Amino acid sequence: MKQKDKKRSKRYTGRLKNISLPDLDVLDELPVTADFKIARTADKRHLSRKGTMDLKKGRIIEVMSNYQCTVLLDGENVLASIGGRLKQFKSQSSTIVAVGDFVELDITHKPDYRIEVVMPRKNSLIRYSSGSFQKEIALAANVDQLVITSSWRMPNFKPGLIDRYLILAAKHKIRPILIVNKIDLCEDYDELEEAVAYYKESGITVILSSVVSGEGIEELKSELKYQDTVFSGHSGAGKSSLIAGTGIGAFDS
Numbered sequence: 001m002k003q004k005d006k007k008r009s010k011r012y013t014g015r016l017k018n019i020s021l022p023d024l025d026v027l028d029e030l031p032v033t034a035d036f037k038i039a040r041t042a043d044k045r046h047l048s049r050k051g052t053m054d055l056k057k058g059r060i061i062e063v064m065s066n067y068q069c070t071v072l073l074d075g076e077n078v079l080a081s082i083g084g085r086l087k088q089f090k091s092q093s094s095t096i097v098a099v100g101d102f103v104e105l106d107i108t109h110k111p112d113y114r115i116e117v118v119m120p121r122k123n124s125l126i127r128y129s130s131g132s133f134q135k136e137i138a139l140a141a142n143v144d145q146l147v148i149t150s151s152w153r154m155p156n157f158k159p160g161l162i163d164r165y166l167i168l169a170a171k172h173k174i175r176p177i178l179i180v181n182k183i184d185l186c187e188d189y190d191e192l193e194e195a196v197a198y199y200k201e202s203g204i205t206v207i208l209s210s211v212v213s214g215e216g217i218e219e220l221k222s223e224l225k226y227q228d229t230v231f232s233g234h235s236g237a238g239k240s241s242l243i244a245g246t247g248i249g250a251f252d253s
């Protein structure tokens with residue numbers, strides 16, 4: 001018999017030997033692990049922030065970094081930091097909170113507010129970071145509609161970019177609204193109408209606007225009422241000017 005096989009046959013005899021069971025009453029005196037843990041946590045609760053939290057609901061208005069954001073709390077904008085425990089859970093996303101997120105703030109150490117809970121999102125607009133480890137970057141959360149802002153001139157009307165935003169809106173089940181701004185720079189209205197006919201036929205709300213002449217601003221205003229809206233589009237198309245023109249708060253991505 002080989003040395004290896006001898007060892008194996010010694011170890012596995014097939015019978016239990018020299019086993020003695022203690023008196024079962026002894027087990028009653030040992031603390032059950034779970035109960036023991038709960039008691040220990042209760043003991044230390046006064047030392048941890050978690051045990052003394054006073055949570056209040058708010059909404060993210062602006063994200064400055066992964067450490068700080070502005071939160072709308074009881075109709076007032078306050079600065080808040082992001083709780084350390086939340087940072088442990090970020091995995092596929094490189095952002096912890098996004099504009100529009102509903103959160104719970106710990107207000108115990110007011111005005112040192114801390115975001116402790118991020119509520120589940122109805123939807124979110126996401127883009128991916130560049131590089132080999134592509135991570136999600138949440139641009140906005142809990143959005144009702146996406147205003148795709150284009151301009152007729154300066155910069156020129158670009159259907160390709162509009163279509164990309166339309167796909168994004170469809171993917172996230174967000175209502176799209178197409179704006180063609182700067183129509184005061186338009187010389188041929190037939191050309192303009194022809195360019196947007198396809199979108200109108202597809203059932204998309206199209207607004208032709210000009211911040212200069214004021215055309216389309218009232219129509220846009222009525223579309224923005226009671227809706228959480230994100231403005232997207234080419235740089236210089238007039239997003240900021242339109243938001244200022246309507247005087248209604250909106251998220252400008």
Ligand SMILES: Nc1nc2c(ncn2[C@@H]2O[C@H](COP(=O)(O)OP(=O)(O)OP(=O)(O)O)[C@@H](O)[C@H]2O)c(=O)[nH]1
Pocket residue numbers: 181182183184185209210211212213233234235236237238239240241242
């Ligand atoms: N002629 C004309 N100019 C406009 C109109 N709306 C905006 N502008 C001008 O276009 C320029 C860009 O407008 P913004 O509102 O800053 O554009 P934006 O989309 O916010 O640009 P980014 O912040 O870079 O993305 C500004 O000089 C505005 O004054 C318009 O209806 N007609």
Ligand SMILES: [Mg+2]
Pocket residue numbers: 239240241252
């Ligand atoms: Mg702008």
